Amino acid sequence: MKPLRAGAIVAALALITVLLMVWKPWDSCDAPDDVCDFLATVADRDGVLGSQVSSRVSERDALAAPELSVDVQFELSDQLAPGQAKEAVTQMAQDIQAGAPALDMNEIHLSFVAGPSRKIPGTNTKAYPLEVSEIISPAAADEQAKPALLGEKAAFAFGLRHHGAASVINGSATADNLEQLLKLGEFTAQAKHPAELVLADHSVRYSATDRTDMSELQLLADAAKRGIFQNASIDNSGLNLALGNQAPAAAEQETHVWLEQHEAFDEAMPYKLFSAGYEVLAEGWVGGKKPESLIPRPVVLPDNVTSWPQDPSAPWCAEGDVDIALGTPDAAAGSRYLPVFAKNTSAGPCALRSYPQIAFLNADGDAQPDVQLQPEPGILLERVTIPAGEAVISTLEWNAMSTSLDPDETVALGIAAARGMTPVELAPAFDGQPTTLDILDGARITQSPWVQARDGWTVPSGAFAQQSPARPRP
Template sequence: PTDLALAYRSVRYSPANRTDIPELQLLIEAAKRGFFESASIDHSGLNLVLGNEAPAEAEKETRLWLERHGPFGEPMPYKLASPRYEVLAEGWVGNKKPQWLIPKPVVLPDKVKSWPANQPAPLCAEGDLEIALGAPDAAAGSRYMAVYAKNISARSCALQSYPQIDFLNEAGDAQPDIELQPEPDILLERVAIPSGEAVISTLDWNAMSTSQDPDETVALVIAAAKGMKPVQLAPQYDGQPTSLDILDGAQIAQSPWVQARDGWAIPGDAFKPQPPATPRP
């Protein structure tokens, strides 16, 4: 372990196996900047805490310094905190992210043929799209649901967006503090939808405790893109209305509109006539 003691602040570096000189140099650079209370590298990456006398521009300066810094062989995350340990900024040294965080075109199912990427089509307008919800699903504490949009116009139209969604409780009020976060590894691309075809956007969230907060989501208000008129839809399971454990403060990963996704139902199937629901006992 290597400790560099400085007046009124410290740099601590405790390598698991051997000293990594570039990592140690990064900590020394942090100390030389003069406004960090502490700087350390551990299994979570680089952790910086500002001192009480840090200048107002310290947060911006730190972001620029770390973004312009030479990347390491392996991506290194960083976290910048205030003197009260409130997180001010997070990112990756040298802007080098791990592969799973680099957006890529979505992988289509084996039996799905990709539509032409450069098809000349105008943006979808009001009345061009019909919106539908897939049935919610669950696995190991995670929840999943799909949103579909079908081109019901007579010609192709294009989307390059995320659905705009509000989640309503039984009183008809929007759930507060919902965070819809773009799924980080899927590239937002323009998708030209042929007439009669459909696209999908997927939602993924962690199960939430309804015993502590029984105010579940019973409807979604969805617009295919900003500025479009939304529609209100109720989720269903096995043909019966159901609620979702999306409560206030939920964090939901959302994909952009894509032609199809491996492991999800083919979008066009969501608009096929369904058999009558079997009444529940």
């Protein structure tokens, strides 16, 4: 080829490249012209390779003006440094937030992508190895901080990519292997930024809500190296391990011993071991360390209550020595509460060291099936000596259950002070009138042992005198 012809070709290619960078034929905008022009101006900056814009108009209220929602995707160069990405994304988001009201844009679904794209099979959509997104509603009062937060997300995402993440979607980073996962963990720990770190085959997942703890992430890596788990994860619920189908018979016991003997973390972490079919095989606490709130301790009496004498010679309360009464049901923020009282009606002190034995009865007098009474964690089961004429308390707590389909509610309780005693059947009441409880089939109820007193709970005046028997059966 002659030198002149070769030079002409090079010059032509250079010109085409410049034209492509200016024209950006990969851009598309399906929105009103003024919106397209505005967003093209926003995109006209170094590091922005292209944009995709679409819009839709919705009428949420027949009396109100139609609302314009816009989806905007900007493609950034994956060579941007984290600081450059932060600056670009923050400024572009601020420009859009400021200009949106004049263009009647009510909601902007804003995303920034980077890296080599791939087409998602069966769609016209492209997927990118990096994406951060946010919804901006300019009219909302609490939106001003979003551009800066989006810039921070972009800087963190680019940082993860530069440290080897295979993909990053809004702070969730994927690694191709364990070594890379640990490197990403070190980066997020140093950045003091929460992240979700996942192996590409989804066998390991770490979700940190406020920080990355490398000792926790290392535990997951150690679990993966044992070769017997089909997946291992740490999230808000703690450590979860699922054995693979080919795990040896001794894997359950070996795993339980390994976790119980493992060095405990600064914050107690629960664990669950599942079978390949996700049946719970074992559970406990890593290193055997429980949180302080679950370590049973003697109940703390209210400030104005003097502890009763603990007379070791006092006999155990017999069946005829105590009367049972119900307090008034209470509710708050989706939780339900009910106190139970046992009064010493004998001539002298007697003692109890037990939880009340309770059956929850429906209108037919049958016990509600599959109801579980669980000891309240943190309260030590102790012997309490009840002076003659005094009453002890046990508190019940459960989560509200839906009664919208008129299920079989609890209308009465059969209660005995201790095992072996004959239960007495009592109906709950509110303002002196019998009421029902939303304790249904499958309820989980936490109960305290019998204690002298608890903060916020008192024996209502006349509770025993006013106690009514169970309501008549229909």
